[in-house]
Amino acid sequence: MADAPPVLRARPLSPHILQWRWHITMATSILHRVTGVGLYVGLLVLAGWALALASGPDIYGTYAGLLGSLIGKIVLFGVTVCLFFHIANGLRHLVWDFGKGLAPRTADITAWIALAFAAVAAVGVWILAGVTGALGA
């Protein structure tokens, strides 16, 4: 009795991430975090825009020129993709919070819908921007 070693129960462990087969719900889960970080950046860009607008035409012109450059447009398009994916996948999360849509097949289907929506909505908004002249000059 006195010789008994202190007992530490083995704690439950999940397999390392590399042990999982890639599946679509895993990809959308990871993408939700990645796009969230992207939107954090987008929020800082938006705050910078307001600051530039309050700082006069010269600074605003420089800032708008940065956003309108090729790199700026790539960043803004990325933020658009992040936004629409995060919205669609966030809606999945809100539905799950009510205990609905958690069956594997349903979750797979809504994952693909979220991805497709993000692509279509982002491209659509940028086509609209091109048509309305928002991308010009």
Added chain:
Amino acid sequence: MSDFRTALGRARGMGSAKHGVGHFIGQRVSAVALLLLTLWGVASALSVAGGGYDGARAWLASPVNAAILGLLIIVGVYHAGLGMRTIIEDYIERPITKAALLILNAFVGWGAAALALVSILKVTFGAGS
């Protein structure tokens, strides 16, 4: 069997911090608000982008635009701050690094929000009647 606490956690017997629900609800309520605010933001960006400096000033001179943009910034920083906090807490193990990044998260987010809000007010109040 369903007790996943460590031996030390069981001995202390303090349970959870009882603050998790606030984060959970705040994240979701702000998510619903941001669904509307960001869609408004996309539509606004489309209408403002081609108008140059004067067009943007005129757009922000509207109290409605200024108020909704301010809400977008505030609720966005709140929601993004909660999300970034979760990411930091999940992936950063070292307590000092974790604390430093959590503080940085708060400083960057609310610093940007303060700058943006004052800027919005400056433009909208400076626009005259």
